[in-house]
Amino acid sequence: MNAREVAERVLELSLSADVERFVELMAPDGVIEWPYRPEGVPETLIGQDEIRAFLAAGGRLIEFETHVDVMIHETADPEVVIVEYTVHGHVRATGAPFTQRVIAVLRVRDGHIAHYRDYINPLPLMAVLGS
Secondary structure, eight states: OOHHHHHHHHHHHHHHTOHHHHHHHEEEEEEEEOSSOOTTSOSEEESHHHHHHHHHHHTTTEEEEEEEEEEEEEOSSTTEEEEEEEEEEEETTTOOEEEEEEEEEEEEETTEEEEEEEEEOOHHHHHHHTO
């Protein structure tokens, strides 16, 4: 898969909350980074095991329902795509809805994500979680 196809697959898997298939898209030493994050969320996860453990633990907290306004920007570097989208979801425990705007930068090598920098706006989710 090329970078665009991997980005499209990431969006699909985020709606199904399939942690294992998402982790399979990551390179064994792949990195996920959240430059802007709520307290308690690590800045960086490295490697499939660390990514799997974090996503499995937090995966029951929220559910994404749909992505809208999706734009995938291919760059001069064929390994890099920039994905912009709005996600609508809810908190599983309360049903409280939220909407987040996201910009993600993915570097894909040999069909796997080497680096995933996720620029989310954590404020809407923090508001519905009461934190």
